[in-house]
Amino acid sequence: MKKNVIAGALAAGAMLIAGSAMAADMPAKAPMLMKAPPMAFNWTGCYLDGGAGYGMWNQDHSTTTSFGGVPNGVTVTSTDGGRGWLGRFGAGCDYQVSSSWVIGAFGDYDWANLKGSMSPLLVGGGFPLVANETESSAWSAGGRIGYVIAPSVLTYVDGGYTQARFGQMNLMTNLGVAATGAFPAHTYQGWFIGSGFEYAFTWLPINGLFVRGEYRYSTYQKDDLTAFNLITGAPSGNGGLGDILHSSTQVQTVTTSLVWRLNWH
Numbered sequence: 001m002k003k004n005v006i007a008g009a010l011a012a013g014a015m016l017i018a019g020s021a022m023a024a025d026m027p028a029k030a031p032m033l034m035k036a037p038p039m040a041f042n043w044t045g046c047y048l049d050g051g052a053g054y055g056m057w058n059q060d061h062s063t064t065t066s067f068g069g070v071p072n073g074v075t076v077t078s079t080d081g082g083r084g085w086l087g088r089f090g091a092g093c094d095y096q097v098s099s100s101w102v103i104g105a106f107g108d109y110d111w112a113n114l115k116g117s118m119s120p121l122l123v124g125g126g127f128p129l130v131a132n133e134t135e136s137s138a139w140s141a142g143g144r145i146g147y148v149i150a151p152s153v154l155t156y157v158d159g160g161y162t163q164a165r166f167g168q169m170n171l172m173t174n175l176g177v178a179a180t181g182a183f184p185a186h187t188y189q190g191w192f193i194g195s196g197f198e199y200a201f202t203w204l205p206i207n208g209l210f211v212r213g214e215y216r217y218s219t220y221q222k223d224d225l226t227a228f229n230l231i232t233g234a235p236s237g238n239g240g241l242g243d244i245l246h247s248s249t250q251v252q253t254v255t256t257s258l259v260w261r262l263n264w265h
Contacts, residue, residue, distance in 0.1 A: 041151050041200065043096040049212060050089040051257025055114045057082050057135055061247040082116020082133060088255050094146070102146040102154060110138040110253070118169055118183075129179060131169035135251065138164040138218070140192055152200035159193040162218050164251060170230070183225045183245050190220030190249075198259060210259035215252070222248040 062077040090108025097103060114135040119128070142160015149155055169183040196214030226235045227243040 045263040046093040053255030055253040084114040086112040107141040188220035192218040208261040
């Protein structure tokens with residue numbers, strides 16, 4: 001009996017030694033590598049941008065007629081508008097204050113061709129008077145605050161100061177006959193607020209290239225424009241009337257731009 005126990009123990013020991021030797025001869029498995037975390041981008045830095053878009057303006061105005069440049073108390077009101085295409089270029093700088101929040105300052109300029117009509121509802125020679133009106137340019141300067149919703153996507157709101165240039169309005173009758181009066185070109189001052197997003201083309205070989213989409217609303221303070229005679233330059237309208245236009249303008253734009261960040265990493 002004792003011999004059988006000893007023999008069994010020896011056999012089991014031999015099997016363990018053989019198994020260990022076979023395991024030593026087998027190739028070892030490579031250790032599992034941890035997946036690298038996604039690259040964390042830093043939005044701090046400056047940029048240049050340029051793009052195009054579409055714009056619309058509305059103008060609420062009242063016109064007070066006068067004689068010899070002196071208001072005579074007759075006032076009429078109307079609302080008109082225009083629309084068209086624009087180009088925009090600008091520059092700015094951002095600073096990432098935390099993993100999710102970005103603040104910045106910027107400025108931009110619009111070349112615009114937003115055409116419309118202005119109908120002051122005046123009467124010249126028995127016919128109502130109208131005029132074509134065009135926004136030709138605008139510029140804005142302000143700040144923005146953004147939230148990083150993904151490493152390469154930033155959403156933001158912005159706001160600040162703006163000016164818009166509207167061209168001279170030559171009056172004509174509603175039959176298309178040119179009149180002798182006009183309202184001068186004018187630059188309106190106001191403020192704007194907007195919102196948009198930026199997306200980084202991380203899959204392109206060009207480092208730091210983004211696309212931006214933005215909606216912007218601008219409102220301008222009310223100004224008074226005095227009609228003048230195209231022949232004499234005197235403050236006079238048609239039929240001996242000198243007219244004062246009290247106008248308040250709002251502009252909405254939607255733009256798409258390419259943005260190049262100078263030190264994107």
